[in-house]
Amino acid sequence: MPKVKPQRIAETRPAKAPPPPVPATRRGELRRAALIDAARDIFLEQGFARASIDEVVQRVGGSKASVYQYFGSKEGLFGEMIAHQCQQLIDSAEFPGRGGAPGADVEQVLLQFARRVVQLFLAPVRIAMHRAMIAEAERFPELAERFYEAGPKRGLALLSAYLRSQHEAGTLDCPKPEWSAIQFMNLVRTYPMFRALHGMPPMPEGEDLDEFLQHAVRLFLDGCRIKR
Amino acid sequence: MPKVKPQRIAETRPAKAPPPPVPATRRGELRRAALIDAARDIFLEQGFARASIDEVVQRVGGSKASVYQYFGSKEGLFGEMIAHQCQQLIDSAEFPGRGGAPGADVEQVLLQFARRVVQLFLAPVRIAMHRAMIAEAERFPELAERFYEAGPKRGLALLSAYLRSQHEAGTLDCPKPEWSAIQFMNLVRTYPMFRALHGMPPMPEGEDLDEFLQHAVRLFLDGCRIKR
DNA sequence: GTGTTAATGTACTGAACGTTACAGTTCATT
DNA sequence: AATGAACTGTAACGTTCAGTACATTAACAC
Structure with a gap:
């Protein structure tokens, strides 16, 4: 029986959102934006549950620490990504x-x-x-x-x-x-x-x-x- | 920071289906049907990715061995469940x-x-x-x-x-x-x-x-x- | 009853994931 | 140039999960 590719998935806090800190630095802003962009690709491609934070981070080259700095959790990242998309939608x-x-x-x-x-x-x-x-x-x-x-x-x-x-x-x-x-x-x-x-x-x-x-x-x- | 409830998720073979063996025994048939029923509840409640086979098994009291006996994989179980629902839909x-x-x-x-x-x-x-x-x-x-x-x-x-x-x-x-x-x-x-x-x-x-x-x-x- | 096959329960493996701790690095301000 | 704060990389922790091995039990044929 050929094993194909064990994909894993996980998450935690169903809906925790400690006030998301806003980056105070130019570099921080860029990282945050890049993370949201990558998150859009990954989440929309794979769905929330299947998407992995590691993959998002890998795509922008940053590290997981930033994700948790800015978004607090996987759900937080997802939420900010969706909100961002909505805003963009309205604008366009x-x-x-x-x-x-x-x-x-x-x-x-x-x-x-x-x-x-x-x-x-x-x-x-x-x-x-x-x-x-x-x-x-x-x-x-x-x-x-x-x-x-x-x-x-x-x-x-x-x-x-x-x-x-x-x-x-x-x-x-x-x-x-x-x-x-x-x-x-x-x-x-x-x-x-x-x-x-x-x-x-x-x-x-x-x-x-x-x-x-x-x-x-x-x-x-x-x-x-x-x-x- | 209150940890709430680490939910996990996983899956593997994107689409493997070695001919699903049909139960040869009365008890087997019942188990198979019960598994499909429970799978419906869990999958429809949580979605494919979030649903866990262990939870399905726990609900009917059987064991994972049966799942893999009859359905070969998580995806197989999902597929049979959907097919079953479709048939029921047509009939009704x-x-x-x-x-x-x-x-x-x-x-x-x-x-x-x-x-x-x-x-x-x-x-x-x-x-x-x-x-x-x-x-x-x-x-x-x-x-x-x-x-x-x-x-x-x-x-x-x-x-x-x-x-x-x-x-x-x-x-x-x-x-x-x-x-x-x-x-x-x-x-x-x-x-x-x-x-x-x-x-x-x-x-x-x-x-x-x-x-x-x-x-x-x-x-x-x-x-x-x-x-x- | 006895033997053969199918079904089940248990317990485990290995891998992946979210999250965190910590140490190092970069930035902004003075 | 110095200092403190913001940021990032690494590495780990603890947990969860799909899938498996194997020994045990139930079902069936004779």
């Missing part, structure tokens, strides 16, 4: 819907939006983040919520603002923009994303993602278009 | 849409269906399964696919059969029933399920799930109802 997520000319064709605006959203959510980093957060949601409830708010919820808010404005302008019939936003997102992003989360290609063999998006936008508009 | 999932009287109001049929689907997908076991599968999709691609086919995909197939029959009967305008089925499922089940996967309650404070479902069904029908 300039959603459309406001950018376009106000009079632009709603169907085109929504289709563009759909493409953007899907592209964003299918990025490997996002998929990995989602995987990690779903896997550890029970162990890090506050992190999961933070992630949800930085990602999905923020997208919903921006979209529903757009829908509301269109409703008020009379372009759409959208009396409940929050729910409509949810439904639009569901129609557009769920299917390919779910497949990706399960490790499959976003669309089944031979089916076209963009066509799928057009279909979704059309269905959505059938329910919201001014025409009743 | 008698989907509606066929049961109802053929002339029943489509909106009512779909709403009932929606309620059933959501109830099924929000069951704690299902959420835990989903979590586990998403978390380990990269390590067990064939399992993830199997799960996807036993669960989501099967639901889609049944629903699209119903939609097709309604289309042919002229009750609905549904030229692409597969995609329509996907979209119906997306509208209906995604949002609460995603929230649950992230460890949050299915609907935000004060919002009503059933009302959400009605809204979704109505939107779906606006796009499919015979009326163009």
